[in-house]
Amino acid sequence: MSETKIETTVHGMMAEFTTVDSLLSACRRVRDAGYTKTDAYTPFPVHGIDKALGIKPTVLPWICLIAGATGTCIALAMQIWMNSIDYKYIISGKPFLSLPAFIPVAFELTILLASFGAFFGMWALNGLPKFSNPMFTDPRFDRATDDRFFLYVDASDERYDAAGVRSLMADTGSDYINEVVEDDSPKEVPKPVFLIWGLSVAASLVPLICILTMRVTNSSQPRFHIFFDMDFSPAKDAQQVTSLFVDNRAMRSDVPGTVARGQMEESLDMLTGIDVEALTLTDPPRVERLVRAYMQADDQAKAEEQETLEKEAEATDEATEAAEAAPASVMDTTPWVEKNPLTVDADLLATGQQQFAIYCSVCHGMDGYGNGLVNQRAQSISAPTWVPPASMHQETLYADKYPDGKLFSTISNGIRKMPGYAGQIKLKDRWAIVAYVRALQKSQNASLDLVPDAKKAAVEKAVEEAKAELKRQAEEAEKAAAARQQAQQ
Numbered sequence: 001m002s003e004t005k006i007e008t009t010v011h012g013m014m015a016e017f018t019t020v021d022s023l024l025s026a027c028r029r030v031r032d033a034g035y036t037k038t039d040a041y042t043p044f045p046v047h048g049i050d051k052a053l054g055i056k057p058t059v060l061p062w063i064c065l066i067a068g069a070t071g072t073c074i075a076l077a078m079q080i081w082m083n084s085i086d087y088k089y090i091i092s093g094k095p096f097l098s099l100p101a102f103i104p105v106a107f108e109l110t111i112l113l114a115s116f117g118a119f120f121g122m123w124a125l126n127g128l129p130k131f132s133n134p135m136f137t138d139p140r141f142d143r144a145t146d147d148r149f150f151l152y153v154d155a156s157d158e159r160y161d162a163a164g165v166r167s168l169m170a171d172t173g174s175d176y177i178n179e180v181v182e183d184d185s186p187k188e189v190p191k192p193v194f195l196i197w198g199l200s201v202a203a204s205l206v207p208l209i210c211i212l213t214m215r216v217t218n219s220s221q222p223r224f225h226i227f228f229d230m231d232f233s234p235a236k237d238a239q240q241v242t243s244l245f246v247d248n249r250a251m252r253s254d255v256p257g258t259v260a261r262g263q264m265e266e267s268l269d270m271l272t273g274i275d276v277e278a279l280t281l282t283d284p285p286r287v288e289r290l291v292r293a294y295m296q297a298d299d300q301a302k303a304e305e306q307e308t309l310e311k312e313a314e315a316t317d318e319a320t321e322a323a324e325a326a327p328a329s330v331m332d333t334t335p336w337v338e339k340n341p342l343t344v345d346a347d348l349l350a351t352g353q354q355q356f357a358i359y360c361s362v363c364h365g366m367d368g369y370g371n372g373l374v375n376q377r378a379q380s381i382s383a384p385t386w387v388p389p390a391s392m393h394q395e396t397l398y399a400d401k402y403p404d405g406k407l408f409s410t411i412s413n414g415i416r417k418m419p420g421y422a423g424q425i426k427l428k429d430r431w432a433i434v435a436y437v438r439a440l441q442k443s444q445n446a447s448l449d450l451v452p453d454a455k456k457a458a459v460e461k462a463v464e465e466a467k468a469e470l471k472r473q474a475e476e477a478e479k480a481a482a483a484r485q486q487a488q489q
């Protein structure tokens, strides 16, 4: 028995006291005797005990300070590097290197590292974590948290000598002194702990193994969905059929009136030929309908608009029926734009002439009389459904009866048998054609009043010359005919 005791590691010597005062005086005695590796255990904090034991103040505040300062430096260095060197990016108009802006992060990191320093520094200084303390081997030590005070001298102290310490402690009036020895309870970890540990490790590997096997094997089963996300969304490709919408089309058209950002360069007036601005004040729903009808080729809107026109016509007809028994004709009350929104100049007319020649002349003829090549061909084969193109020179198409906006709309959307050309002719070119058609009309029917005074004489002279020339040609033709007749006879 004594042999085992010798083998047991001795950690130090402890003495029990019943009062704070006896403990404190014992502490002073031990300190004065030169021992430094000492400690006291009390159920509550005892003031002055560190002094009595000669314990130096802790260095924890310094650790804390250094850790905090490190945090400040890291945060500032990081932000200065990022914001003013590596990735210069103006944020709220601040300079790249703006200390006030860096304060919050610097503050946070300072606090974080300082608290880490305090927390881990405390652990390190106390030699934690420690699962057991040799003091616990003595059952009397349990009262250290209750009503007893303990003084401890560590065996690693330079001056340690079991007999000397024991007598010193006895001198201080302690009635219980005991050597602190290593715990002799079994040190092996109980077997079930290994079993539980092994089982948990094995269990934790199961999901990993499942994932790995699934990654390398093929399966005919549908995928296993933990989160559905959008895996089962009824996504459709272009031009596919769907039962979701009434029209069974998977592709949805724009909501009427949609204009892509940046695409609306022109005013609605210019796009429709209708004086939308004036109408917006008096009849907003009609504006919407007209835009749908004339800009988005919405047939339903067109029909609705036609209906309103007819109703309006009926109302006016009823009012005037007594006066004139005119047949119910649909009067156009659409507020068309009266004047071409583009500046009419030689350039615009040249564009209009060119566009008219390309797109309109085939039917309406270069002169606008409605006898273009398509018409000639249709007449020659007596095409049964052919409607002759209108002549641009009929009075009903003059600017006073047929405003520029309406002409624009006819070109854009077509009218009755004539197709619309909005898809082929650019917006401004359509207005250019409008300007050219006006010029064309004037070319065939204009009074001398329209000619500036300065040029009147010249024009009159030219007209006279042209008349004379025509007369001369007619006379020549007559002469030639007479000559031919003579020759035949």
Ligand code: HEC
Binding pocket: 356, 359, 360, 361, 362, 363, 364, 374, 387, 388, 389, 390, 397, 407, 410, 411, 415, 416, 417, 418, 419, 421, 433, 437
């Ligand atoms: C494919 C032949 C064709 C082309 C090309 C054509 N039109 Fe017409 N246009 C017609 C026909 C046909 C009519 C008569 C429609 C009706 O009365 O049913 C007509 C009628 C018109 C009218 C009279 C509309 C009214 O309200 O009575 C104007 C104005 C007009 N066209 C202008 C043009 C202009 C400008 C162009 C060139 C952008 C053009 N057309 C291109 C065939 C054509």
